[in-house]
Amino acid sequence: MITVGGSIETTLSPEKAFAFLSEFENTSEWDPGTPVVEKLQPGTSAVGNKYRAEAEFKGKRQELVYVVQELRDGHIKLRGENKTVISFDSIDVAPLGTGSRVTYTAEFELKGLARIAEPFVKPAFNSLRDPALNGLRDKLNELATQQ
16 A cells, blocks of 8 residues: 655644535645546535546556545545546645644556556655645635635
8 A cells, every 4th residue: 555645734723624625526626636627516515525536657547436434523524536546635624823833645456467566656656745835835725814
C-alpha cells in the first residue's frame, strides 16, 4: 500500500473547514489532481453517499467511484475504486488556536499485476501530495477571508 498525506494549518474555524471538506464534491476546488468530483445523489454528506471522481495520474484521467465509509464531527473517510486501484481518503479537522489543523491521508492499494509496479509508481503518487496540501491550505484560507 502507498500512503500519501500531511497536515496544513488554516485560520478557518474547524466547524467551517469541516463543513466544506465533508462535502467531498468540493475536492475539485482544492486538489489539482482531482479536477472533477460529482455527487451521485442529492442531500448533505452521509455515510453511504457516492461520488464520481476523475483523477489525473501520470498524464491520464482515471474515473473512480467513492463511497463515504465514516462520517463524524471532524472526520470523514471514503473508499474509492476503479479497475486498477483502491483508494482510502481520510480528512481530519481539529481545533488549533482560533483556526484549525487539517490532516489529509490517501492510501492507495494497487490491484492485480499492477501491485508488482508499486515500488516504481510510489514516487508518482508522492508527487500528488504537495499540490493537494497547498491547494487545501490556500482554499481554506480563502474561505476564512470571506467570513
